[in-house]
Amino acid sequence: MAEDKFVGIQISPISFIDEGVDEVLETLQERVGVNVLMIGTVSWLGLKVGRSISYEFDSWPDHGVPEPLTLQGGAYFDPDPGYYRNTFIKDYRATDPETAGKDVLDMVIPAARARGMQVYAELMEPFFKYAGHGSANTVQIPNLAQCLEVDFLGRHGAEPSTSHPDYRLWIHSLIEDHCRNYDLDGIMWCNERRSPIDQLMVGQAPGDFSEASRREALERGIDVERVRGTFAEVYDYFQRVRAGESFVDGALIEFLRVLLRNPEVLIWERFWLERNKDLDRELYGIVKWCNPELQFGLNVWNRNHFNPVRKAQWPWEEQTRYADWVKPITYQHQSGLIYLNEMTTFHQTILRDFTPDEMTPLMYKLLGLDEAPWGEVVQAGMDPDSYVYGQCADTVRGVNGRVPVYMGLGVDAPRSRADQAVCTPDIVYRSVKATYRAGGKGVIFSPNYASMKLTNLDGAARALEELGLK
Numbered sequence: 001m002a003e004d005k006f007v008g009i010q011i012s013p014i015s016f017i018d019e020g021v022d023e024v025l026e027t028l029q030e031r032v033g034v035n036v037l038m039i040g041t042v043s044w045l046g047l048k049v050g051r052s053i054s055y056e057f058d059s060w061p062d063h064g065v066p067e068p069l070t071l072q073g074g075a076y077f078d079p080d081p082g083y084y085r086n087t088f089i090k091d092y093r094a095t096d097p098e099t100a101g102k103d104v105l106d107m108v109i110p111a112a113r114a115r116g117m118q119v120y121a122e123l124m125e126p127f128f129k130y131a132g133h134g135s136a137n138t139v140q141i142p143n144l145a146q147c148l149e150v151d152f153l154g155r156h157g158a159e160p161s162t163s164h165p166d167y168r169l170w171i172h173s174l175i176e177d178h179c180r181n182y183d184l185d186g187i188m189w190c191n192e193r194r195s196p197i198d199q200l201m202v203g204q205a206p207g208d209f210s211e212a213s214r215r216e217a218l219e220r221g222i223d224v225e226r227v228r229g230t231f232a233e234v235y236d237y238f239q240r241v242r243a244g245e246s247f248v249d250g251a252l253i254e255f256l257r258v259l260l261r262n263p264e265v266l267i268w269e270r271f272w273l274e275r276n277k278d279l280d281r282e283l284y285g286i287v288k289w290c291n292p293e294l295q296f297g298l299n300v301w302n303r304n305h306f307n308p309v310r311k312a313q314w315p316w317e318e319q320t321r322y323a324d325w326v327k328p329i330t331y332q333h334q335s336g337l338i339y340l341n342e343m344t345t346f347h348q349t350i351l352r353d354f355t356p357d358e359m360t361p362l363m364y365k366l367l368g369l370d371e372a373p374w375g376e377v378v379q380a381g382m383d384p385d386s387y388v389y390g391q392c393a394d395t396v397r398g399v400n401g402r403v404p405v406y407m408g409l410g411v412d413a414p415r416s417r418a419d420q421a422v423c424t425p426d427i428v429y430r431s432v433k434a435t436y437r438a439g440g441k442g443v444i445f446s447p448n449y450a451s452m453k454l455t456n457l458d459g460a461a462r463a464l465e466e467l468g469l470k
């Protein structure tokens with residue numbers, strides 16, 4: 001087993017600056033047993049490239065600098081201008097004073113190679129202003145506002161449109177830049193966009209009806225104006241149901257009526273979904289074009305297994321066609337609140353006529369979960385021996401031997417409530433053991449070393465030692 005060892009950790013550039021490259025690598029390799037580094041190289045999110053974003057609830061970890069980072073965000077490597085000629089997004093180097101003039105990949109790769117460690121660039125879209133991820137207040141890229149999504153009401157949104165040629169080419173360019181100019185083992189890519197139906201359920205006006213997106217839809221034979229017009233009634237339904245309005249036959253039946261009157265909404269949902277997946281497929285191809293030996297791994301949103309609609313939309317077998325491995329996100333201690341938030345959206349809308357206590361056992365059965373009751377799941381979190389084991393086993397069945405499964409295990413994933421379950425060494429220990437028991441081929445400790453307590457990582461070290469992987 002040891003020769004195929006894949007024990008990864010997500011880590012931000014600031015940790016190497018705060019603690020020193022050799023010191024961090026020594027700790028991770030010798031104390032924990034890590035042999036794969038997933039380095040956040042481009043982001044405007046503290047969760048990816050900063051220090052702890054939940055120190056108020058979790059206190060500062062037992063390493064690093066115990067001070068908030070005034071994050072500016074951007075590239076923490078040195079972008080090569082030659083790769084950005086076809087997009088106006090060219091100058092996006094991070095301006096954080098702590099990292100000024102430093103290239104994290106140049107800093108870390110030689111030292112990692114000397115220790116026999118693998119190095120991946122870890123990237124996630126959306127890159128900007130992502131609620132709950134410690135977003136930078138501003139994004140210092142001139143003209144980025146010209147790339148924004150447009151909702152069905154004609155308003156510009158909060159994120160760039162992935163259909164906009166400048167934005168999409170920028171993502172293509174940064175992937176090629178990484179692969180051509182650095183001695184990487186691969187890219188770990190994460191895609192966490194809300195679909196139009198997702199947006200409707202949380203009370204947002206859905207998109208994307210920007211010029212670029214409309215043009216692509218027309219090329220695929222979609223009557224865009226007809227689709228856009230049908231969103232009005234569906235949007236009105238979700239606004240009314242969220243406001244507490246009652247319906248003669250209940251919220252769910254009314255939703256089905258509205259949807260059946262406006263099936264174009266599903267056409268747009270499918271168009272959006274396929275266009276979203278296209279980006280993942282394109283990046284896989286770019287990585288392989290640059291170097292067929294480089295790995296392209298998918299870091300897969302936990303909402304995909306907490307939401308029945310998303311679970312139907314993102315089957316594992318399909319994802320194996322454009323990934324060398326997959327990493328399901330299972331942040332055990334944090335996940336009780338993630339599940340509660342996800343299901344609260346359903347109980348505020350189409351499942352409003354069912355109480356959470358009535359619906360939770362059925363939803364657990366539907367989603368393959370076996371966790372604490374609704375009123376206890378935030379405080380209990382999700383149990384590694386049921387949740388991590390179950391999700392790993394489901395994923396192993398889903399990929400059907402086509403690619404390895406590396407479980408994304410939460411270690412001090414940021415909490416947002418004081419009564420939320422707290423990470424412990426035992427939770428981490430049992431999560432590692434559950435992964436390998438269920439057929440997983442590796443683990444990736446997540447979401448950011450900068451917030452992890454070494455005492456909790458010691459639980460991982462104990463499990464890895466017992467498994468002969470340390």
